[in-house]
Amino acid sequence: MKKIFLTFGIALIAGASIAQKSNVTNAALAYKDYESNFQQQKAEEAVKSIIEAKGYIDNALKHEDTKEDPKCLMYAGKIYISTTMAYALDSASFQGLNVEKTVEDGFSYLKHSKEVDRKGRYEDDVDDFANYWRALLSNQGIAAYGEEKYQMAMGGLLGAAQFGEVLGITDSSFYFFGGQAAIIEKEYETAAEAFKKCVEVNYNVAQSTGFLAEALTELGRAEEAEKELKAAVAKYPENLEVLIQMTNFYIDQKRNEEAGNIIGEAIKLDPSNISLVYTSGIIYENMGALDKAEAAYKKTVELDSKNTDAMYSLGVFFFNKGADANNAANELSISDPQYEVLIAKKKEFFASSVEWLEKADSLKENDLQILEALKMAYGKSGDVENFKATKAKIAELKG
Known part of the structure; x- marks a missing residue:
């Protein structure tokens, strides 16, 4: 997992074994010294x-x-991962170290050790190392997440998930919440990798795909985000949450026609979903x-008779239609037969605007947004008395 540095200053487990080759033996002895020095907080000696x-x-x-010796690979994994921890103590001593690659290689060596260890001589040693760090990092990550220390939570949870992979365990929840922490910290590359893993194992698929799309979009990879969402929709065509994630993506991309098509499919699955119908x-x-649009707003009020958002939207909707009719009439001469038709429509639309805004105002009193719209609707409909009263009420609320 890129950008996850294991920089937690905590005690290490001891490890040693009998050597087979001189370099491996010397590496094991030096590693044991590192553990001892690190545990005793002797930073310089540990480095x-x-x-x-x-x-x-x-x-x-x-x-x-x-x-290809399992013992060599086991120590390689431990030493490479520990090197990234020591890097946090004294980065100047590790000039040119690619920390991300060192971490990745470390986990790769641990996994490969188990793969080539046909007699299982070092499997327990690898698993003990992985289990220790998985437990320690997950506890730290969970605690950090609860304390809203998201950088530490990201490192702890995703670090624990990587050790889980060494053990053959896919810690879906660690990837998910670690990915969320990465989103909060705007570590979008890390978030994308975490949520790709969640999608692969079908964990919380709708939210995971949504977060994956968000991360990819932030990375400038909107086409890839759309591809991931389409794949989820194809795989789960009757999953309402997946369709909502796809809709939200198109809304964010200002692709209203595609958003309309997808939300239409979502509404078929849940025709009484007020939020979907209103959106x-x-x-x-x-x-x-x-x-x-008019039908959807009215359907929202039908489903929820106290939905002031839909009432306000209808008020603004009819106000805009009235303004359009008025503008169209102004383009014509008074003698044009269509002039009177447009004037009649204008009055009808402004009257409807007042009707819906008054309903919203009756349910949500003293809402300045509603009152401002209502004042304008009164003005356009020629209701001078209510226009003045509403204007005075707004001034009183603001004052």
């Missing part, structure tokens, strides 16, 4: 020991006789599909 250990194990990894009205209005 020297792990640098020495890495030098020996790197030589062993190049040698034909040891590069569809906004989408349809933005698309210019005014008949559908």
